[in-house]
Amino acid sequence: xxxxxxxxxSNFTVLPNSIVRHPRLSLAARGLLGHLxxxxxxxxxxxxxxxxxxxxxxxxxxxxxxxxxAEGYVRRVRHxxxxxxxxSTEVTVSDAPMTGESPTDKKLTAGPAKSRFLxxxxxxxxxxxxxxxxxxxxxxxxxDQAAEGGRGEASQQQNQEDASPEVGRAAAVLGRLGxxxxxxSLGAAEVLNLAPLAAEWLRRGVSELELRNTLVAGLxxxxxxxxRFIANRLERKMPAPRRVADPAAPAVAxxxxxxxxxxxxxxxxxxxxxxxxSGVERAPEDPRPSVGTAAEAASLIDQIRQRRAAGTVRxxxxxxxxxxx
Numbered sequence: 588x589x590x591x592x593x594x595x596x597s598n599f600t601v602l603p604n605s606i607v608r609h610p611r612l613s614l615a616a617r618g619l620l621g622h623l624x625x626x627x628x629x630x631x632x633x634x635x636x637x638x639x640x641x642x643x644x645x646x647x648x649x650x651x652x653x654x655x656x657a658e659g660y661v662r663r664v665r666h667x668x669x670x671x672x673x674x675s676t677e678v679t680v681s682d683a684p685m686t687g688e689s690p691t692d693k694k695l696t697a698g699p700a701k702s703r704f705l706x707x708x709x710x711x712x713x714x715x716x717x718x719x720x721x722x723x724x725x726x727x728x729x730x731d732q733a734a735e736g737g738r739g740e741a742s743q744q745q746n747q748e749d750a751s752p753e754v755g756r757a758a759a760v761l762g763r764l765g766x767x768x769x770x771x772s773l774g775a776a777e778v779l780n781l782a783p784l785a786a787e788w789l790r791r792g793v794s795e796l797e798l799r800n801t802l803v804a805g806l807x808x809x810x811x812x813x814x815r816f817i818a819n820r821l822e823r824k825m826p827a828p829r830r831v832a833d834p835a836a837p838a839v840a841x842x843x844x845x846x847x848x849x850x851x852x853x854x855x856x857x858x859x860x861x862x863x864x865s866g867v868e869r870a871p872e873d874p875r876p877s878v879g880t881a882a883e884a885a886s887l888i889d890q891i892r893q894r895r896a897a898g899t900v901r902x903x904x905x906x907x908x909x910x911x912x
Contacts, residue, residue: 600625603682612658615643616651620660623680659684757785760795761817768803770810777814784821792829 602621609617619637626632634652638645655661662679679685758778765772773781788798801824802817810816842851845861852861862868 606660606682609658612654613651615647616654619648619651620655620680620682623655623661624682659686751786753786753789754782756789756795757798758782760799761785764799764802764817767799768806770806771803771813771817773813773817781814781817781821784818788821788826790828791826793826 600621602624606612606617606620612620622637623632634645634648638648641648643651652661656663660681660683662681662685664677664679665674666677667674761773761778761781785798789795793801802820842854843857844850845852845864846858847860847864850861850863852859
């Protein structure tokens with residue numbers, strides 16, 4: 588092929604061949620590095636802002652940035668301001684791999700807390716002596732104790748929720764979703780995060796089968812983030828609490844049986860015989876035909892069959908007719 592190069596005098600970027608022909612960098616990573624090296628020093632660019640300017644998309648830009656960090660062309664260093672305590676990230680881009688530790692890699696640590704003026708009482712020194720303001724050290728200690736106490740109570744409450752049987756049952760349902768629907772396969776950490784939310788369904792009277800069917804029903808063609816999808820469905824379709832039978836409620840009393848026939852006795856009677864066995868009540872008639880009636884019907888049917896076989900009876904649409912010789 589023939590290569591044509593133009594000599595530029597302004598608005599251009601020089602790239603070494605080690606970048607353009609790098610064997611382990613993808614074409615997207617090489618292009619991203621060229622874009623970053625063309626920016627002025629101090630420029631503010633993020634993965635989101637770069638993805639909005641190109642057609643590759645945010646995921647492709649993030650993968651290319653990860654390749655540049657792995658090869659040493661991009662380095663991220665976090666710093667903490669000793670005055671404000673806020674953290675910031677400094678990104679360094681180089682046209683050669685950064686293998687050694689640069690001076691900017693030194694992490695700053697927050698220094699000791701400085702004293703603060705808490706103000707004076709507007710009512711004079713007498714009120715100030717009566718209600719002295721706490722010193723910064725005392726205020727810091729009390730705040731730390733309050734924070735520790737709050738974290739301890741929250742941790743204890745979280746441990747109690749995690750130890751409930753509903754959380755274990757919910758975790759088992761979420762862990763088996765991948766076998767029922769591969770689109771909803773979850774990792775162990777995701778199952779633990781979603782188990783308390785799914786356990787609330789079980790506390791409201793929903794069965795494990797109903798919970799599983801609700802999560803796998805009506806899935807879209809593609810589920811990119813199963814954990815977020817399940818969390819959204821659990822929150823959005825949270826059912827109302829269902830009424831559950833009180834286990835402490837008295838059970839329905841069983842009716843006693845007759846000592847002779849075994850029929851249930853009337854309400855309020857706990858022993859003895861029923862009214863039919865004692866002759867007070869009349870026994871209901873049996874709707875089934877008696878033995879004599881059944882025998883007569885069978886005999887009549889046999890006679891009709893014999894006459895039909897002899898030719899003296901023939902069938903018609905209106906019934907049977909007797910034929911006389």
